[in-house]
Amino acid sequence: QVQLEQSGAEVKKPGASVKISCKTSGFTFTTYVIHWLRQAPGQELEWMGWINVGNFNRRYSQNFRGRLAFARDTSASTATMELSSLTSGDTAVYYCAREGGYTIDYWGQGTLVTVSS
């Protein structure tokens, strides 16, 4: 079955960077797009962008321009997201999710990132 397994919770200081991994299984990794989204405590879902695993094309939400970087390791069926210059406003649960035909269908379990001095 389709699974997306994310790395564990992180605590970071303001100004630092965080990298989250998303290990996938149950589907052909290189034929899909992986999206990244986040949800601040008690808030709505926010779309961050995507990476086309097959051709390495990426699209970032303008809300994160310059701070966000997506990558993938096809040999490990793993996608990664790195967010830099963290502030307290970046405290959130971060999700990776698979997209099939314009639909974001399967989600990882989420990774809590806490930014605190």
Next chain:
Amino acid sequence: QSALTQPRSVSGSPGQSVTISCTGASSDVGNYNYVSWYQQYPGKAPKLMIYDVSKRPSGVPDRFSGSKSGSTASLTISGLQAEDEADYYCCSYGGEYTWLFGGGTRLTVL
């Protein structure tokens, strides 16, 4: 302010039907049939309930249905059950390879 507008909350009694609206623009909801709906329990990841406006993934009860008129999409849950109490989010393809989400609706089963 979210890109797609949903009511903050809706409620209904067991057995009743409720409808959650999701209003976008002619450039997103009104222009593409790529609207999806997600159910989210506290502390859990969202689960896909409806995609392509009105299609249900395997395993989703047929009590859940979706529709769209103009720039407003809707999720209807009939025969409400206690387990339906959750947050619901709509999502639309926004063109130019972007996706938009609604602010979420808290469904309370009375």
